[in-house]
Amino acid sequence: MKVKICGITRQKDAGICDILGVEYIGLNFWQHSKRYIDIEKAKSITASLKRSKPIGIFVEKDLEYIKTIIGQCSLSGIQIYAGESSVFCNEVKKQFPRYMIIQAFRIKDCLPGNLADFNADYFLFDALSDSYMGGTGTTFNWDTLKLLKPYSYKTFIAGGINAENIEQLLSIINPFAVDIASGVEISPGIKDVEKIKLLLSKIKRISNEKSS
Template sequence: MSKIRTKICGFTRAEDAAEAARLGVDAVGLVFYEKSRRFVSAAQAQAVVRALPPFVSVVALFVNETEAVIRQILQQLPVDIIQFHGDESPEFCRRFDRPYIKAVRVRHTQDMLDAAVLYADARAVLFDAHVAGEYGGTGHSFDWRMLPDDLNSHWILSGGLTPDNTAEAVRTTGAKAVDISSGVESAPGVKCPQKMAAFLAAVRQMEKGAR
């Protein structure tokens, strides 16, 4: 199996991000959504980014945020990719001249097919579980069997992943990119080094074709 890209989302502490980078994660996610238990201020985010070595991507996550606030964060932080995790339109996502990921809260297969068309210029669409009133980080997964076979776009598997089920998730879906948050935490926003290591080890095993 080819390389599987990994993102760990919801960092609030610089030391956790540094450890994730040491373990080999491809991208770290910073949540700029005030209702999230993993919300970071610009100052916290800057400390996290300073702890990262070169070539680890920084993803800034927003949920139905205003254009002004997003642009303010982009001025304060070296963001590589924007992740829109709310109900943002394709037109809104394109305003920032920055690669972006669009999250989709999955209820039906058609949700994924529609998103692939609507956000065709996204770096990827991210499939997360639909939980009423919540925008990610819930620890819930959706039925992976709903993934369509003919999805002609880059996509990321998210929602309810843990070190224990990541290999099964990749095996079932054929995912080439996975995104985890609560599944590697000891508390909201506090990442567990052992869980992060186990998650990344599970991904590496799948790359090698281990069963």
Template sequence: MKVKICGITDIEMALFAIENGADAIGFVFAESKRSITPESAGEIISQLPDGILKVGVFVNETKEMIEEIVNLAGINTIQLHGDESPEFCSGFSLPVVKALSISSTEDLSKINDYSCEYLLLDSPKGKYRGGNGIAFDWSMLADVELNEKKIILAGGLTIENVAEGIEKAAPYMVDVSSGVETDGKKDAAKIKRFIEKAKSTMKEEVK
């Protein structure tokens, strides 16, 4: 099971997450309490291993601004977390993660509208487009035809429920932000335990 730690704002936590098995690190370039400047993200990304996904999170941003930040920060994957159309999402040379807010089975019907490399299924919109710490009903995914799309499960994941999320949704990757924080800050012990739990759950499922 692949794991993305999102909302990273310092090099120490980025490296700690990777050392403990994280496959992707997310940097938020949108309104959020976890937002980061392209310059600061670039300083962190320059010190990360090549094989890691360095994901830039954008919400209803212009294509020109996204490409400018991509070049400045050195991210290698674009996450679009707003109301971006399928046409907009297909207009980039880098891999794209399209986030969809899921509150009903009707929302899941949008999955096949997008041809992106990844689809991130998140909880319904709160104050911010992500990182609200709320899970959606994962059982809705049981009857959905995903057509082998790479699904990233997000929204309200914690150490306590990530195993259930993996078992119900069978995603390609799980994505966590607030679920590995204490008092609004990334917590190294929680990051370590979350990654361990997510990766061991997949092992148990394969046996």
């Protein structure tokens, strides 16, 4: 199982993730986010990475904005929050076919019924919030994830995940990846290296126990 540390805003934190072997880091280009990163900082961070793959997070349905960002930053993937219509997601995949496309859904108690309509490489399921797009620090009803098993191989799970509850989550589903922001932070956008290490250690232990 892979790990994505989302809401990276500092070169230092990106470097730590890279050294520790975190597979993906998330850079939030939504200007209303507490973890927003500007293009210049993102450009510097993406150029420095050796192992971690940078994923750009976008909320507005604006292809030109996405083009501007990926034209300056060396992104590996595009994560979009575009509601439950597949139209924008499929257009993004058409426009940027060589990028990993992650369609994010904000859910509470039920899953979208039209997942097959989305031409996305991966799905991400996050907690629903009236105010924020990700990074809320709250979980959703994980029992709904039992219905996701046919898609688990292409699923990221986000929303309030931390070292204390990761074992509970992985007892329900074995996703492609987990996505953590607030669960490894001191404050929004400022990561805690010890929390990252503890989370990675727990995931490794759980994975080893499952494979033994």
